[in-house]
Amino acid sequence: MALSVREYRARIKSTESMKKITRAMELIAASRIIKAQQRAQAAAPYARELTRAVSAVATFSNVDHALTTEPEDPKKAAVLVVTSDRGLAGAYSSSVIKEAERLVEKLKGEGKDVDLYTSGRKGEAYFKFRQREVVQAWTGFSDQPTYDVAAEIGATLIAAFLADAEDSESDVRDVDEVHVVYTRFRSMLSQEPTAVRLLPLEVVEGTEAPDKADLLPLYEFEPSPSEVLDSLLPRYVQSRIFFALLQAAASELAARQKAMKSATDNADELIKKYTRIANQARQAGITQEISEIVGGVNALADANAGSE
Amino acid sequence: MAESTDKALQVELVAADRLVWSGQATMVIARTTEGDVGILPNHAPLLSSIIEGVVDVQTAEGETWIAAVDAGFISVADNRVSILAERAEMSHEIDLEKARQDLERAKEAGENDDAAQEAVRRAEARIRAVERAS
Numbered sequence: 024m025a026l027s028v029r030e031y032r033a034r035i036k037s038t039e040s041m042k043k044i045t046r047a048m049e050l051i052a053a054s055r056i057i058k059a060q061q062r063a064q065a066a067a068p069y070a071r072e073l074t075r076a077v078s079a080v081a082t083f084s085n086v087d088h089a090l091t092t093e094p095e096d097p098k099k100a101a102v103l104v105v106t107s108d109r110g111l112a113g114a115y116s117s118s119v120i121k122e123a124e125r126l127v128e129k130l131k132g133e134g135k136d137v138d139l140y141t142s143g144r145k146g147e148a149y150f151k152f153r154q155r156e157v158v159q160a161w162t163g164f165s166d167q168p169t170y171d172v173a174a175e176i177g178a179t180l181i182a183a184f185l186a187d188a189e190d191s192e193s194d195v196r197d198v199d200e201v202h203v204v205y206t207r208f209r210s211m212l213s214q215e216p217t218a219v220r221l222l223p224l225e226v227v228e229g230t231e232a233p234d235k236a237d238l239l240p241l242y243e244f245e246p247s248p249s250e251v252l253d254s255l256l257p258r259y260v261q262s263r264i265f266f267a268l269l270q271a272a273a274s275e276l277a278a279r280q281k282a283m284k285s286a287t288d289n290a291d292e293l294i295k296k297y298t299r300i301a302n303q304a305r306q307a308g309i310t311q312e313i314s315e316i317v318g319g320v321n322a323l324a325d326a327n328a329g330s331e
Numbered sequence: 332m333a334e335s336t337d338k339a340l341q342v343e344l345v346a347a348d349r350l351v352w353s354g355q356a357t358m359v360i361a362r363t364t365e366g367d368v369g370i371l372p373n374h375a376p377l378l379s380s381i382i383e384g385v386v387d388v389q390t391a392e393g394e395t396w397i398a399a400v401d402a403g404f405i406s407v408a409d410n411r412v413s414i415l416a417e418r419a420e421m422s423h424e425i426d427l428e429k430a431r432q433d434l435e436r437a438k439e440a441g442e443n444d445d446a447a448q449e450a451v452r453r454a455e456a457r458i459r460a461v462e463r464a465s
Contacts, residue, residue: 062348065348065349065350066347066348066349068343068345068350069345069346069347069348069415072343072345072406072413072415073404073415075406075413076378076404076406076415079378079406080378169348170347170348170417170418173347174417241376242376242377242378242406242408243375243376243377243378243379244378244379245363245364245365245377245378245379245380246364246365246379246380250364250380251378251379251380251404254380254402254404255380255404258403258415258417261347262347265347265348
């Protein structure tokens, strides 16, 4: 008997209280995920209308905008990695970081320097621990991002993209392209780390001929197409970032729910196993006591028989 | 502009994080960078930037909905009006006390500050929206 019954009882107890915690986290994640999905759905009309407006301007004006122009010789790229603030979500953060590392390697292979930007404490901690510079990190909102945060991130990245390499006075780091790595929410069961290029913008103009109903009308632009585009495009970028953050939030909660569910299941199994071992130990103890008593009685009987 | 009663405007007022209001309307008034525009049914397609201000929507039943919006866009096409703003609130959702406090704070923050100026305009728009609605 390796351990006493009492020690097994103590292990069962601690596993039970751990199970209560993981069970609670599972339920919390499950209830928040519905909210996260609703938020993602609520943000969809804005993104849809914005996309429509951007493609309308892009179609009817041949205005070149700084945000859509491909730099001739891209030397530097920014990568925004969207991770979670807290752990206990299975492989969620590590798989998005792995995807980011792949992208960084690829960009380096193309001869580009990479500036890292992170959202979420896990990403920041990962790069800081490896002593790699993170230009800017945003934390504290990963499971319920607000539009304000997305707007701030967007403004920072746009400023970096628009910054002039020759202008050494400004402290904004100049980059030639901006990538975002986030986890796309496919379903409750599958979330997929995805890397997309955000800037320069590729305005998606439907390549196939649109339906008649979808034909874009001839808009009048006020004050002028270029000015409308000027204020439209940064918002488009911000809404894309907001979309990525919302998807990441839903994915994080789904991953956490899954991880906590399997943790609860494991705790259940552990409790069952320990209970069996504890019962076995208890039974072994009883058996030993009985055989000791029987042995003692026999010895006594033998001694008495000898003396007579 | 044709005054046809059978045609109504399909209006969507959209903030970045939610659909604030949608429905049928006979007239929409919004403030663009060039000044106020009134949109009636069969308006020519228009895409314009709007500034912080009040949006007025009159429905076919004669009701008036008033909303405070941030800078954004209005797009009109085919009797569909979409108003996009990063933030938008219907007049009945606005907390007047809070808007007044925001205005005080933004005014104190200084007049040279662009962000503060924006906050002043935003707070003023919200207060105006409530006052117009009541």
